Amino acid sequence: MSIPNTTSDLLAALRPSSAALPESRIVTVFNHGRNKPGLIPLWAGEGDLPTPAFIAEAASRALLGGDTFYTYQRGIPELREAIAAYHTRHYGRPFSAENFFVTGGGMQAIQLAFQMTVGAGDEVLVPTPAWPNFRGAAEIQGARITSVPMQLEPTGWRLDLDQLFAAAGPRTRAIVINSPANPSGWTASQGDLAAILAFARQRGLWIIADEIYHRFHFAGGLAPSLQHLIEPEDRVLFAETFSKNWAMTGWRIGWLQAPVALGQVIENLTQYNTSGVAPFMQRGAIAALDEGDAFIDGQVARARQGLEIVTKALAPLNSVRYVAPAGAFYAFFGLDGVTDSLAAALRIVDEAGVGLAPGVAFGDGADPYFRVCFLRSPEQLSEAMQRLSRWISRRAS
Ligand SMILES: Cc1ncc(COP(=O)(O)O)c(C=O)c1O
Known part of the structure; x- marks a missing residue:
């Protein structure tokens, strides 16, 4: 039958x-x-x-030049160096290439972050309104989202940190902090971020930090950032992307920033998910970082x-x-x-x-x-x- x-x-x-x-x-x-x-x-x-021509041309040159073979799972060394240099330049503290892993867009960085940290029955705290893909990526892993509603006040959207912390239960594994946020524009203060990091440290939680809009901060300068606060072994994973700053949404290239100790795990996950990002695109991404300010x-x-x-x-x-x-x-x-x-x-x-x-x-x-x-x-x-x-x-x- x-x-x-x-x-x-x-x-x-x-x-x-x-x-x-x-x-x-x-x-x-x-x-x-x-x-x-x-x-x-x-x-x-x-x-x-x-995408600006100087980025497209760098990728085209590499493509026509035969940069078309399998490549490093973690990303080509030159791009990882360029990402580290970009961070050092903008955050004013040293960053190492060993912390950066090239991904298929910010979306895949988020996916890898969840693949590493949550599974069936685990919970993830997400302040809402939120970009829906956090929920989708966590649910693919079998995890559940606990929404923490923000309030619209006369000064803008506000996240009540006590409410966020109270939402953490025994199955909570991670907190998503998207600041500046899509769709609300909510932007955490440096003090908020310090308090969230302290709570995560105390409870052994992961922070999935999505600061991809950090350049779009209307008070001027970069938005407040966990980058100023983290220590090398903190349980913080940053999803980042070339999509927005450099007008590269269709390229599907970004990066994950993680403690060095996770390097082999991320390499393995990349091997079994996508086996890496096209090397000629990575050449374009280097031009974006080096010449795109x-x-x-x-x-x-x-x-x-x-x-x-x-x-x-x-x-x-x-x-x-x-x-x-x-x-x-x-x-x-x-x-x-x-x-x-x-x-x-x-x-x-x-x-x-x-x-x-x-x-x-x-x-x-x-x-x-x-x-x-x-x-x-x-x-x-x-x-x-x-x-x-x-x-x-x-x-x-
Ligand atoms: C908050 C946030 N994170 C991540 C992404 C991912 O962007 P991409 O996958 O294009 O790199 C987006 C895209 O809209 C976003 O709004």
Whole structure:
């Protein structure tokens, strides 16, 4: 007798934690609006500039030059050195190449971090609203997320540290700290980070630190960082990426920063996950780190301009709850009366010609909210915000 194979049989035969993963609600809106003529897409977490030529040319030269063979699992030594030099330059303390591991984007760094630290039945604390991929990556491992809701106050989003610490239970293994945060722009103070690190040390917890938006800090300079606080043996894993600073989202390249003692484990995990990142892309990444600071300054200036445009448009609207973010490049605003942000985002696509990410994608309590990515040309962004303001005003009248 053969085993039946209908669609539901096939799905039922999968590992439950993979089969149960939800579709990203951002993708639901994207799929709905993808081919709509004239739509201005502000739903994705990326700017509108292509990768600068000096980076693309370095990768192209390596590709044409035959840099096409299997390579180091940890990343080519020159790139690991360049990452360490970048950190030393920006954080003003010495970093060693031995702490850095090249990955397939920040996303794979997060995956590796969870693969190393959590398994079935373990819990991970995540302040919400949060980028949904933390949940997805933890759940693939069979772990559970414990959400710690942040509050929107007149000064911005606030994480109550007592509430965070109280949420840690006997099965808690890790805390995700994404600062500056996607989607809220919440940015931890140096004091908050010190308290979180002290708590993690005391309880033997891992911190999965996602500071990928550290350059996008609107008070000026780099955002406060755990990089200033950690000791070599701290249980802190940083996910990092080339995607945002250097406009390289489509490349899928980033890095994981971890204690040196984990090097062989990370090498093994890389071997069995992806077997490493294309070496010619790594050559492009070296150019990004070594020559890209001026480009990043331009990106940050563009984000500042975008922030101003979005804030000017949202601030006068009575039905909107919004405080300008301290960092990252998203405006996360609530709309009074909305109970289903996915349905509303689909309507905004159809009726206003603007693509937003629905709040429901970002976890518990975020349903009346929408995320706007403002790392875009001022002209397009102004047009999008005019359309959106008109839609919101019409809805209220
Ligand atoms: C908070 C956060 N972390 C990590 C990433 C991962 O970026 P990538 O996988 O493109 O490197 C993103 C992308 O949107 C993000 O918003």
